[in-house]
Amino acid sequence: MNELKTELKQLVIDALDLEDVTVDDIDSSEPLFIDGLGLDSIDALELGLALQKCYGIKLTADSEETRKHFASIDSLAELVASHKNA
Amino acid sequence: MDSFQIAISDWAAFSPQRMQRDQWLSWAEGSASSEQAGYKPELPWVNAMLRRRLSPMGRAALWAAGQLLDEQRPEPVATVFASRHGEVGRTVKLMRELAAQAPLSPASFSLSVHNAIGGIHSIANKVLSPITAISAGPDTLCAALLEAYAQLASPAHPGGEVLCVFYDDPLPEPLDEFNRETAEVQALALRLALTDTPGAVPLSFSLGEAPGGGAEVRDESAQVDRFLRFLLNGNERVLNLKGDRRLWQWCKRARACP
Numbered sequence: 001m002n003e004l005k006t007e008l009k010q011l012v013i014d015a016l017d018l019e020d021v022t023v024d025d026i027d028s029s030e031p032l033f034i035d036g037l038g039l040d041s042i043d044a045l046e047l048g049l050a051l052q053k054c055y056g057i058k059l060t061a062d063s064e065e066t067r068k069h070f071a072s073i074d075s076l077a078e079l080v081a082s083h084k085n086a
Numbered sequence: 087m088d089s090f091q092i093a094i095s096d097w098a099a100f101s102p103q104r105m106q107r108d109q110w111l112s113w114a115e116g117s118a119s120s121e122q123a124g125y126k127p128e129l130p131w132v133n134a135m136l137r138r139r140l141s142p143m144g145r146a147a148l149w150a151a152g153q154l155l156d157e158q159r160p161e162p163v164a165t166v167f168a169s170r171h172g173e174v175g176r177t178v179k180l181m182r183e184l185a186a187q188a189p190l191s192p193a194s195f196s197l198s199v200h201n202a203i204g205g206i207h208s209i210a211n212k213v214l215s216p217i218t219a220i221s222a223g224p225d226t227l228c229a230a231l232l233e234a235y236a237q238l239a240s241p242a243h244p245g246g247e248v249l250c251v252f253y254d255d256p257l258p259e260p261l262d263e264f265n266r267e268t269a270e271v272q273a274l275a276l277r278l279a280l281t282d283t284p285g286a287v288p289l290s291f292s293l294g295e296a297p298g299g300g301a302e303v304r305d306e307s308a309q310v311d312r313f314l315r316f317l318l319n320g321n322e323r324v325l326n327l328k329g330d331r332r333l334w335q336w337c338k339r340a341r342a343c344p
Contacts, residue, residue, distance in 0.1 A: 016193070017138040038135050045192035052189065 005077045012073070015050035016043050028073040036072075044070060051076075057083050089292040091339065092235050095247065095285065096277040098153035099314055100127055100146040101270055113270070114318035127273075132210040139193065141173060143272060144203045147253035150275035151207060154249060162277070163246030164237040165213065167204040168220040168230030169253050173197060178258050203253070225329035227252060227309040231278070231291070238280045250276045252310045269308035287317055288339040296333040 009023045012032070016039065030036035033044065044061075047070065051057045057079065059066045069079040099110050105125045127149030129137055140148065147167070155161075176198040183190055196202065201219035208217055216237070222229035234248040253273040257265050282288045309327050316325040316336065325336040 019134055019138045040135075042193050042196055049189055049191065 001077060001081065004080060005073050008073055008076050008080065011050055011054060012037075012047065015046055026073060028077070030072060032070060032072055032076075051080070055080050055083060089290045089337075090232075090235055091280070091288070091290045092231070092238070093279050093282045093286040093288045094276050094317060095279050095283050096154050097314070097317065098150045098275045099271050100125070100150050100273045102126075102272070103270070105149075110314065111318055114315045129210075132206070136206055136210055139197055140203070140206060141175065141197075143175075143253055143255045144173070144197075144206065146273035147203050147251050147275075148207055148210065150253075150273040151249060151251045152211075154275050154277050155211060159277075160247065161213075162215065162249040163243040164216045164218070164234075165204065165207070165249045165251065166218045166220060166230045166233050166237070167201070167207070167251050167253075168222075168226050169200070169203075170221060170223065170226040171254055171257060172200045172221060173202065174261070175255060175258050178261065203251075207251075223330055224309070225332060225334075227313055228291070228293075228327055228329060228334040232293075234276075234278045235280075238278065245279075245281070247277050247279045250278060252276075254308070254310070267308040269311055271308070271310045271314055274310050274314055289336055290339050291334060291336045294333045294335065296328050296331050 005028050006023055009026045009028075012018065012026070013021055013023070018037075021037075026037060032047075033039045039047075048059050048061065048066075051059065059069065069075055098107075099105075102125050103123050104110055104113060105127070126142075127145040129140075129145055129148055129152065131152060132140075132148060137145075147169075151165070176194050180190055180194060180198060200221055201217070204217040204219050207213060218233055218237075220226060220230045220233060230250055230252065234250050237243060237248050238246065251273065252271075252275075254269060255272065256262065256269065279286065312325060312327065313336075316322045323338050327334040327336065
């Protein structure tokens, strides 16, 4: 799981052009959007695309469930792990 | 023919080869490049989360604009962003993805629109005044200056100054065969006013029919380069810029103008 979290942090950094942010700067439990890392709505769309490209995960934009998955690296890792096991 | 009067009170220009005023002044005098390439525009006043979205050209544009904004000077009453091809590098990449039926990058799409750089400028500098984004083919430079003139002449803005920002990159492959001009300036910012202030360059301009009608424009160097050279080089008094069937005539007002 930790390996997956590191992988997802790197994905977030690469897909969203986060300058000067390293994997170590991202706390797995901190919020990705607005507070915490400070991502915005364009990032949410871009991240959705990256998840689709890398893991074949399709999410409905702006659903309550997607919001939950996008809360933090921890919740994203759970989503990706459950998708891999499915 | 009507002619209009305008004054340029300040300027800043950026290219990877030149960014300081004296470098541009010697460029305008025709001095050879010092070959000190590789400048990168630093934008410490733009939040890192916003800055990451800017292309190198967008950074150049906002750097030039930023050089002309400070607390000692009144805020411009309006800002005009002008680019002939805009973020064409992003657009070409998006078109390629579309052709391959690959999903488009939402971030790249949102930044490929013509007012994206002006939008980031307004967020970064908390600009609440009007911002225009212009693209007008070979008339881009002069159309933007005409827009600046119109904003200044508006009764809503007595005595104000307008900020004009020009930026362009060479066309990328596969459009590069349409590159007819070589450009040195990647981004140029000008502050314009209707009234002459000490140190400003007073200009007048008029618009006429281009001789030869719709003849294809084949200037060897880009209009922004030619305009900046005209502005900085004291020996140049008149500048004719050919647009699409139009001729824009610029003249320094210190001496006799037609």
